[in-house]
Amino acid sequence: MTAATLDCLDRLVGFDTISCQSNTSLIDWVAERLTGRGARLTRTAKADGCEAVQKESLIASIGPDMPGGLMLSAHTDVVPVKGQAWSSDPFRLRHDGDRVYGRGTTDMKGFLACCLSAMDSVDPSKLTRPIHLALSYDEELGCAGTDDLVAVLKHAIPAPALAVVGEPTMMRIVSAHKGARVYDTEFLGHSAHSSQAHMGVSSNVHAAHFVAHLDAIFANLRKLHTTIEGLEPAHTTFNVGIFRGGRALNIIPDRTQLVWEFRHIPELDPDQVEAEILGWLEHEAKPLMKASWQGADIRTRCSASVPALDPATNRAARDVLLSHTSCDGDDAVSFGTEAGFFQHMGIPTVVCGPGSITIAHKPDEWIAIDQLARAERMLSGLIEWASG
Numbered sequence: 001m002t003a004a005t006l007d008c009l010d011r012l013v014g015f016d017t018i019s020c021q022s023n024t025s026l027i028d029w030v031a032e033r034l035t036g037r038g039a040r041l042t043r044t045a046k047a048d049g050c051e052a053v054q055k056e057s058l059i060a061s062i063g064p065d066m067p068g069g070l071m072l073s074a075h076t077d078v079v080p081v082k083g084q085a086w087s088s089d090p091f092r093l094r095h096d097g098d099r100v101y102g103r104g105t106t107d108m109k110g111f112l113a114c115c116l117s118a119m120d121s122v123d124p125s126k127l128t129r130p131i132h133l134a135l136s137y138d139e140e141l142g143c144a145g146t147d148d149l150v151a152v153l154k155h156a157i158p159a160p161a162l163a164v165v166g167e168p169t170m171m172r173i174v175s176a177h178k179g180a181r182v183y184d185t186e187f188l189g190h191s192a193h194s195s196q197a198h199m200g201v202s203s204n205v206h207a208a209h210f211v212a213h214l215d216a217i218f219a220n221l222r223k224l225h226t227t228i229e230g231l232e233p234a235h236t237t238f239n240v241g242i243f244r245g246g247r248a249l250n251i252i253p254d255r256t257q258l259v260w261e262f263r264h265i266p267e268l269d270p271d272q273v274e275a276e277i278l279g280w281l282e283h284e285a286k287p288l289m290k291a292s293w294q295g296a297d298i299r300t301r302c303s304a305s306v307p308a309l310d311p312a313t314n315r316a317a318r319d320v321l322l323s324h325t326s327c328d329g330d331d332a333v334s335f336g337t338e339a340g341f342f343q344h345m346g347i348p349t350v351v352c353g354p355g356s357i358t359i360a361h362k363p364d365e366w367i368a369i370d371q372l373a374r375a376e377r378m379l380s381g382l383i384e385w386a387s388g
Contacts, residue, residue: 002117005372006100009113010093013102019077019140022054026076030135033116034060038124039133042156044148046137055137057149059156062119063127063386067158070386071132071347072379073165073338074112075139078104084363098369105367106355111166111375114354118379128388132157139338142182142304146338150345159346162317164382165339166353168360168367171374172329174351175318176228178236179308180336181270182261185210185281185300187245190293191254200252201293204245207256210285211240217277218262226265228311230332236273238262263334266308274302307340309349317348325381326374327352352378 015026031041039060046055063069081090081103088094090103104110115133122131134153138145167174187207192200218238225234238261245256264270281298289296311318311330321327335357339349354371 002376004120005113005117005376006093008116009100009105009110009372012109012113013093013104014091016091017077017104018080019138020053020080023076023137024054024056027056027058027135030116031058031060034119034133037119038062039119040065042152044152046145046148055145057137057145057152058133058135059153060133061130061157062122062124063130065158066130068161069130069132069158070382071134071157071160071163071342072115073134073136073163073342074108074115075136075338076112077137077140078107078109079140079361081363086363090365099366100369101364101366103365105365106168107357107360107365108166108168108353108355110355110367110372111353114372114375114379115166118376118383122383127386129161129386130157131383131386132160136338142180143306143336143338143341144304146341150341154345161348162320163339163342163347163349164317164321165337165342165349165351166375167337167351168353168355168357169331169333169351170356171327171352171354171371171378172331173318173321173327174329174331174333175309175311175314176231176266176332177309177336177339177351178231178263178265178334179270179340180261180263180304180306181274181302182304183259183300184303185258185260185298187256187258187289188295188297188299189252189254189256189289190296192252194250194252197252200254201289201296202252203256204253206285206289207243207245207258210258210281211243213280214238214240214260214277217273221268221273224265224268226267228266228332231265232334234265236262236264236268263336264308266310270305306336307344309337309339309343309351314343314348314350317350320382320385321350321352321378324385325378327378333357
């Protein structure tokens with residue numbers, strides 16, 4: 001592999017872009033680097049207007065300004081390191097044999113480093129199709145920043161012919177993955193002394209009824225199995241990750257928070273599932289609480305929505321990788337990526353990148369140098385495709 005990729009990865013790891021931090025220093029560095037190569041840039045600040053933590057997405061294009069190009073996608077944020085036992089500074093690249101260590105080496109600054117190194121070697125005048133690099137923020141927060149990126153992509157560049165999301169797949173082509181919806185539901189009851197339970201409305205009890213209802217809904221959905229080989233488990237799942245309520249044993253709890261999710265197979269319409277669940281809360285659970293105390297309430301907010309990746313509409317992207325690179329596979333994974341967002345824009349999209357998802361998010365995160373070299377070779381083949 002090239003020394004330029006390792007130098008680039010060293011710089012990228014050095015930017016502390018944990019999701020709660022700003023990514024603008026990294027974006028500044030990438031933008032300055034690509035401007036020097038003649039790239040056309042579009043930078044967009046976080047849409048919610050929050051000034052506490054500045055974040056930006058970046059779209060960079062080289063080659064002709066026309067439809068039918070290649071889009072390479074990477075997120076700039078990484079997961080926290082607090083509480084993890086690292087053997088060295090997580091924000092300083094460390095070499096050890098055939099591996100390099102540092103936060104984000106696998107997920108997914110290694111792929112971004114390969115992309116930047118590859119774009120350095122491209123002569124834009126020789127491209128017959130454009131190459132676009134799309135960088136997002138807050139992917140590790142349920143793809144919270146991807147909607148902002150997608151909104152800009154629709155107007156910033158002509159429609160690409162394919163997209164490659166470089167999440168770690170050990171350089172196997174992934175054509176399918178599950179989608180996800182994440183919710184925060186709050187039950188507001190009425191407190192009372194536990195000896196006078198009839199005077200209160202227990203938010204914990206009503207929240208527990210809701211969990212039981214979710215269990216029944218998803219037990220029924222388990223009967224619907226995907227036809228896509230490799231998705232494990234082969235059905236839609238749910239999880240209640242946080243159940244928080246109550247202050248003391250002798251107080252009827254008046255506020256309970258649930259944070260829950262479901263991960264759905266591509267064949268399932270998540271909007272229908274959401275409508276059924278929210279309808280039950282509004283028309284059955286809430287009136288039952290209000291019957292005991294009119295001030296009771298249930299509030300639900302969808303905090304993340306990640307579309308599934310359906311292999312039926314992205315064969316064109318898989319075929320380009322199979323014919324122009326040494327990558328192989330037609331795999332499916334159960335974790336989510338940004339690929340489904342691009343597919344919903346009408347862009348055939350696959351996931352293929354260096355490193356293993358089993359190493360991501362852990363202390364002493366690392367990536368094999370050979371994986372970076374394989375990513376470089378894939379990008380070289382895609383550049384040849386873009387050169388006609």
